[in-house]
Each structure stands twice: as C-alpha cells, then as structure tokens.
Amino acid sequence: MGSETTPTRAAVRVEDLVKTYPSVRSKRGTPAAPAVRATDGICLRVHQGEIFGLLGPNGAGKSTLVRQLTGLLRPDAGEVEVLGHDLVRHPERAARLLAYLGQESTALDELTVGLAAETTARLRGMETAAARTARDEVLAELGLTPLAGRPLKKLSGGQRRLACVAAALVGDRPLLVLDEPTTGMDPHARRAVWAAVDRRRAERGVTVLLVTHNVIEAETVLDRVAVLDRGRVIACDTPGGLKAAVGDEVRLELVWRDRAPVEIPDVAALAAAAVVTGRRWTLRLPPEAAREAVTLVTTGEAFAALDDFRLATPSLEDVYVALGGRAVGADGVEGLVKA
Amino acid sequence: MTTAGSRSRTGDEAARPDTPRPDPEADPSTEDTAPLQEPAVPTCEHTPPREHTRPREGAAPHEGAGPGVAEVPEAIGAEVHDGGEAVPLAPRARLWPALGAVYRAQLSRARVARIPLLFVATFQSLGIMVLMRGVVDDGAEARAVVAGSSVLVVAFVALNLLAQYFGQLRAGGGLDHYATLPVPAASVVLGAAAAYASFTVPGVVVTAVAGSVLFQLPLGGLWVLAAVVPLAGAALAGLGAALGLLAPRPELATLGGQLGMSAALLLGVLPAGGLPLVVQWARDLLPSTYGVEAFARTFEPHPDWARVVTDLGVCAAVGVLSLAVATRAYRWAATR
Incomplete structure (x- = not known):
C-alpha cells in the first residue's frame, strides 16, 4: 500500500x-421497461x-x-x-x-x-x-x-x-x-x-x-x-473521510413503547425532524442537540413512553443518505445492508 | 498529479480494519466540515462533469490525466504513475490441458447428478427394443431398431442433457466463471461435449448387447461402437451445446434438446423404408442417422465397410462443424 x-x-x-441497457417492449404480463443507464x-x-x-x-x-x-x-x-x-x-x-x-x-x-x-x-x-x-x-x-x-x-x-x-x-x-x-x-x-x-x-x-x-x-x-x-x-x-464529510451529526434512534408522546411539545418538535418508521424514529442531529434530545426522552413522561434508544456516530449508510442516495425503504428501493 | 488542497481530512488514515473509527466530536478537523448535502469529496475523480473527463483526442493512452482528472484527490496520499509499464499477462491455459481439466470436472459431475439420467436413457432404449420386438421382422428392420436404440442413448445424453446444461449455465450466470478464466472456448465446449459423450458409453454398450441378443444379431461387429459413439457423440453434443448456448431462455434450450432427442428416436429407430419421403429427408439431415446406419450395416453378414466409413465420415464432418458452431456460440454467449 x-x-x-x-x-x-x-x-x-x-x-x-x-x-x-436497451428498453424492453411490453409483453403479455410484463410492463415495458425504459432504457436504463446502468x-x-x-x-x-x-x-x-x-x-x-x-x-x-x-x-x-x-x-x-x-x-x-x-x-x-x-x-x-x-x-x-x-x-x-x-x-x-x-x-x-x-x-x-x-x-x-x-x-x-x-x-x-x-x-x-x-x-x-x-x-x-x-x-x-x-x-x-x-x-x-x-x-x-x-x-x-x-x-x-x-x-x-x-x-x-x-x-x-x-x-x-x-x-x-x-x-x-x-x-x-x-x-x-x-x-x-x-x-x-x-x-x-x-x-x-x-x-x-x-x-x-x-x-x-x-x-x-x-x-x-x-x-x-x-x-x-x-x-x-x-x-x-x-x-x-x-x-x-x-470510509473515514466520507463519514467526516457528513459532518459532526450523530444519529439518534428512538423506539417508543406504544406510540410517541407527541403531546409533549419538545417531543413534537423532535418529530418534525425525525424519519418515522412505525414506532421507530431516526434523527440526525448535531451532538449538542442530540444530547438535549436524549435528556428529554430519558426524563419524565417521555421516558415512560420510551422503549429503547440508541446514539451512534455516522455510518457509511448515513453518508449515503446525506449524499442524496435513495434512503432505505424509499420508493420501495432496498437500502444498504446494515448488519 | 495534483494532490494539494483536495485531499480529504482523514485521507491519510486509509481506514484499515484496525483503524479506530473517527470520533466526530473529538476530531478537531471536523470544524471545517462541508455542509451535509455536499458530496464528501467535492472534486472526486468520479463526479466531474462529463466534458471534463472526455479523453483528449489523440492523446496516448498512458499520457498524464486530462483536465478533469488532474484534480483527482489522492486520498491515500500517494503519487500515482498512470504511465507505468503494463503488468505482464499471466499465461493462457493451453487447449489440451484445459480440455482435460474441463473433461475431468464434467465427468465428476456425472457421479453426483447424471447417473439416474443414464439409467433413464438406457431403460428407454431397452423398452423401445422390447416394444419393437413383436413389430419388426428379423433382418434389416431389426438391425435398424437395435442400432437406432443404441444411438438414441447418445442423443439423450449428448444432445438433450448437454443442451439443458449449457442453457442453465448461461441463464444462471455460470458462463461468467469460464469467461473470466484464460481458457480457450474450444476447451470448455469440447471438454463438456466429450464428457457427456463418455457418459453414454455404458448405456450404449448395454443397449447394443441386449438388442443383439434380443434380435439374434451377431455381436462381432460391436467394436464399431468405439467409432460410432465418439463421432455421433461429437455431432450431437455440438448440436446440443450450440442449442443450449444460443437459446434465449433455458426452457427453450430444454425444449430444443427434447425435440432433437424425439427426432433421433423417431427417425433413427423406425426403419427408414416405410417412411414418407419428407420424413426421409429430415432423417438424412439428422447427424445421428449416419451413426445409426454405420452401426446397422455392421450387423450384416458381409458389411459394406466403405459405406460404414462414409457414414462415419459424415458424422465426423457434422461433428467438427457443430462443435465449431458451439464454440462460436460459447464465445458469443460468454461476452455479452
């Protein structure tokens, strides 16, 4: 090296x-596919x-x-x-x-x-x-x-x-x-x-x-x-360079027990920035904001509703999403495998 | 090559397995981090607009990078010599050793997957002979039935099974394996064809001996099978391989192989005399016919050896031709 x-x-x-790849004309049962620039x-x-x-x-x-x-x-x-x-x-x-x-x-x-x-x-x-x-x-x-x-x-x-x-x-x-x-x-x-x-x-x-x-x-x-x-x-x-390019944002994942306590104003504010998948919220936040969010969800009523949370530094998947790649699940497209 | 200015912050780390994950909070260099939606490497070699990377007209292939490429950030931090000597090519696999290796590998497959099918092929031919026992008289018709049933085993394996094998290999991406090895196309096709022809030997011998006994034909001429099996095998295997490689879908390859085998059955086993003229022409077009006829002649009390040799010559010629076509078909299918 x-x-x-x-x-x-x-x-x-x-x-x-x-x-x-050239376009495919539609046949019985299969729709036409346009030309694809692979x-x-x-x-x-x-x-x-x-x-x-x-x-x-x-x-x-x-x-x-x-x-x-x-x-x-x-x-x-x-x-x-x-x-x-x-x-x-x-x-x-x-x-x-x-x-x-x-x-x-x-x-x-x-x-x-x-x-x-x-x-x-x-x-x-x-x-x-x-x-x-x-x-x-x-x-x-x-x-x-x-x-x-x-x-x-x-x-x-x-x-x-x-x-x-x-x-x-x-x-x-x-x-x-x-x-x-x-x-x-x-x-x-x-x-x-x-x-x-x-x-x-x-x-x-x-x-x-x-x-x-x-x-x-x-x-x-x-x-x-x-x-x-x-x-x-x-x-x-x-990989390090790519992750650094995403910035110092960290990923915060919240899993609610039943449903998110959106009646709490601060939680509702988080919801606006979150990608919601069922009970799971994924947020990309600056470290300071992430810390505040963790404090918020680990105290009081919010904590009672919280099942699990995870704080992580950016992965290549975050890089991929940040760069404008198709996010996991969007358009039914498979994302990157995480594990 | 320019590296200054555009090297990434963590480019020197080269992120080895043992490199600790950079901690965004601890890393002071993240202060000047690009905004979130910016590409990680703004001047990455891969993202310049296309007009920048268009190869310069008339430039030598190893000449220094073009205008767009000059900005390539060397993330590893190393100087790149694009104009270095080309790495010497590894030797090609030679035709015969490679053919031998393919043959051996294909033959070993038989142990795993082909033996039940060999039994099917043999029993099919034995069954046909038993059926025809009550229908044909002794003499020319009996000779045709025994010879046809024996060569049918070859058609079943070499034509039908080989067409299926290559059809599935092509559809399943298996040809990529061979296409990325420096092996002559002829080695792959001939090796597989030879192996499939070899699978047929026990079935052909069993069929021929059982038929000769059943129809009271002399066993003395059976040595001619040593020529009939490889030559008819070459012709039919080449046809089967070409079918499998050229068929757009594996089901069509299977269908083609089955039809070819049915043709060999109908046109080879049924005595030619009573067939309509059109069917006789079709019979003349089928390479297995010549194998059947050569073999049938050797049952005669005084075989016409010149015609046996001619028939086998036709088989050999068709074999060379069909294997050449199959080799071309392999090249075509492997690099599309």
Whole structure:
C-alpha cells in the first residue's frame, strides 16, 4: 500500500464509462421497461495494493460496472484500463490479469470443493502439480480442507460461497474482483476471507475491488470506497473521510413503547425532524442537540413512553443518505445492508 | 498529479480494519466540515462533469490525466504513475490441458447428478427394443431398431442433457466463471461435449448387447461402437451445446434438446423404408442417422465397410462443424 513516499500506480483506471441497457417492449404480463443507464459516466481510479469498495443499493450499477471491468460486458463508451492494459480494446486480457468472483456459483455447483479449486487453477494456466499444491494451500488457508471432498451443492450457502472464494483466490492474480464475496458467511468464514485477502496484499501487493452493500464490512476492510447510485459515483474517499464529510451529526434512534408522546411539545418538535418508521424514529442531529434530545426522552413522561434508544456516530449508510442516495425503504428501493 | 488542497481530512488514515473509527466530536478537523448535502469529496475523480473527463483526442493512452482528472484527490496520499509499464499477462491455459481439466470436472459431475439420467436413457432404449420386438421382422428392420436404440442413448445424453446444461449455465450466470478464466472456448465446449459423450458409453454398450441378443444379431461387429459413439457423440453434443448456448431462455434450450432427442428416436429407430419421403429427408439431415446406419450395416453378414466409413465420415464432418458452431456460440454467449 502506498505511503506518502512510495509511488503507487493505478491498478484500475475507468474513464467516463457508459452502459445503457436497451428498453424492453411490453409483453403479455410484463410492463415495458425504459432504457436504463446502468453506468452513467463513471470515472474511477483504484491504486495498486488497495482494497477498494463499490458500495450502493441493488440496481445502483455495481455489478454492471464490475462486468465491464472484467471484460464480460462491452461498455457503450468510455475507457477501462487494468494494470496498464486497455480492456475495452482487448477484453480477453482480463482473464489473464484478474480473478473474478461473481454472484453465481452454477459453474462449480456440482463439483467437489477440491475439484472446483483445482479445475479453476488448471484453467488459469497452471500445471497439474502446481494446481494441486495451490488447491491444498488455499483450502487450508480458508479452513475448507475437511470439506474438500463434498460437492458444493451439498454445502450451506456460506460454505459454498467460501468454496467459490477459494476458486477465485487460487492461481495468484494481481487483481481480485469480488462481487459480494462474504454473502451468507458466518463471522469465522468472513474473517478467514479477509485474512486471506490481506495476506495476498501484504505479500504480493494484490489489489482488490470489492462490491458490497454491507456497510459494516465496507467500514472495516476498505481502504477507499466509491458510493454508487443510479449508475453514478456520488462520492469516493476513505470510509473515514466520507463519514467526516457528513459532518459532526450523530444519529439518534428512538423506539417508543406504544406510540410517541407527541403531546409533549419538545417531543413534537423532535418529530418534525425525525424519519418515522412505525414506532421507530431516526434523527440526525448535531451532538449538542442530540444530547438535549436524549435528556428529554430519558426524563419524565417521555421516558415512560420510551422503549429503547440508541446514539451512534455516522455510518457509511448515513453518508449515503446525506449524499442524496435513495434512503432505505424509499420508493420501495432496498437500502444498504446494515448488519 | 495534483494532490494539494483536495485531499480529504482523514485521507491519510486509509481506514484499515484496525483503524479506530473517527470520533466526530473529538476530531478537531471536523470544524471545517462541508455542509451535509455536499458530496464528501467535492472534486472526486468520479463526479466531474462529463466534458471534463472526455479523453483528449489523440492523446496516448498512458499520457498524464486530462483536465478533469488532474484534480483527482489522492486520498491515500500517494503519487500515482498512470504511465507505468503494463503488468505482464499471466499465461493462457493451453487447449489440451484445459480440455482435460474441463473433461475431468464434467465427468465428476456425472457421479453426483447424471447417473439416474443414464439409467433413464438406457431403460428407454431397452423398452423401445422390447416394444419393437413383436413389430419388426428379423433382418434389416431389426438391425435398424437395435442400432437406432443404441444411438438414441447418445442423443439423450449428448444432445438433450448437454443442451439443458449449457442453457442453465448461461441463464444462471455460470458462463461468467469460464469467461473470466484464460481458457480457450474450444476447451470448455469440447471438454463438456466429450464428457457427456463418455457418459453414454455404458448405456450404449448395454443397449447394443441386449438388442443383439434380443434380435439374434451377431455381436462381432460391436467394436464399431468405439467409432460410432465418439463421432455421433461429437455431432450431437455440438448440436446440443450450440442449442443450449444460443437459446434465449433455458426452457427453450430444454425444449430444443427434447425435440432433437424425439427426432433421433423417431427417425433413427423406425426403419427408414416405410417412411414418407419428407420424413426421409429430415432423417438424412439428422447427424445421428449416419451413426445409426454405420452401426446397422455392421450387423450384416458381409458389411459394406466403405459405406460404414462414409457414414462415419459424415458424422465426423457434422461433428467438427457443430462443435465449431458451439464454440462460436460459447464465445458469443460468454461476452455479452
């Protein structure tokens, strides 16, 4: 990873990337869908040795962007340069530069864990002996050795995902493109994945491009994160930098027992600033105001009506909301996963 | 590359897993925090208006950044060399080793998922022969029934099941896995086709032996199956793979595979003599027909080997053609 003095280079450079999916004419039972700009002029720069995240709700264009970076989807316009290679002109080079973990495991489902890793290594150009060694190493690293003989199909969702991660990590690529790698995994497996990724970065300067909509994960593992919404990058910085940009506001969540005591004037005043979801109020307030609000709701009549409250510093989700991204639940759109 | 002025306040921290969460209240730098609705990084490389980032005409691809990009804040605080050497490409997987790896992986799938279907394929052919036992006389018709039933096993697995497999692989996003590996398209298609053709061997042998016994045909010519299975298998598997890869929906791939198998059943098993002319033409178009005919001829007391070789040659030619089409179809389906 670059320090102030060590020069790094862009592992991934994306300029003005555009992909529009054509409109779909209505058929019986399905309404017409207008043309969608899945990526709308995206510019990105990922440094070598960085763990860079793409964060955004479903349909934000993350997977489309990733498919363009991996040579799977041809952009309508724009440039994609990966490790010095122009992938718009030579999409076939992507396979020789990066390892991609997609969301689906259909290609590997009926193989055993060991054979999935070994076959993938062989198809990355390794000789049989080297592929077997690499397979054994990666399975041991991820704690999959006891499952090596089991078909992926018979494993739980998290274990299957872990086996797919093993297939992605085998064969030493300088860039890893991982589309929601830890979906469904237990904390133990998650930790194994991030330890394996970190080791590759420390030992070989591997760059990681990570798609996620898990905010907690984004905050803990990413060096930098780009927040995507409707095919555009609406912010890009370190998680800390993004959170600082939201300002010093803190989030106060109040859960009322039965109903909010809005007959109390101060509580009614809070209601005006709150996002109300059933019994739950979410407020974003300056620390001073938050403190006053906590005092208010933890005394007297208001406290009697209060079930629970929580005071938190901004998360990336707050950043996302503050930047104008679609809030959780708005328009029926899914927000970012919080836990 | 300009970094001054636009670096974020906490950019140096790079927020590692072990980096403590910045406390907004304790952090003195938050005094100059941007207003809430401002983007976190006003001059982020991703948000400049499009005209700023339009690649400069005629500029070398590795030349320094354009006007919009010059403002890129380096949040990590490092100097970026865009014009560095390109990282050397990893080697491609070579055709035959990769084909072997795909073949082996596909064959292992059989243990998990395909054995019940193999039984179905074999019993279907055995049932047809038992049915036809009372209908056809000995001689040419019996030879056609046994040969047709044996090749039907190949059609069931190589055409029908392979069409389903590739149809589902394409629909489920599984092709992405292969498409992001440096493996020749031919390795994937030929490896899968070869594996599916191999699945058929036990069923074909069982069917051919049982049929020969049932219809009192000589067993001496069964060695020709060593040529019939791979060649008819190549032709039908190529067809099945192409169907699966080109069908817009997996259900259509399944339908196409089923229809192809039905055609192989009707046109291959029924003796050709009594069929209407149009159906005979359709029969001539089906690659499995040539496998059936080659195999049927070897039951004759004095087989016409030249015609056996010709029939097998047609099978081989169709096989090469259909596998080439399937390879093209794979490339097309994998990178869309």
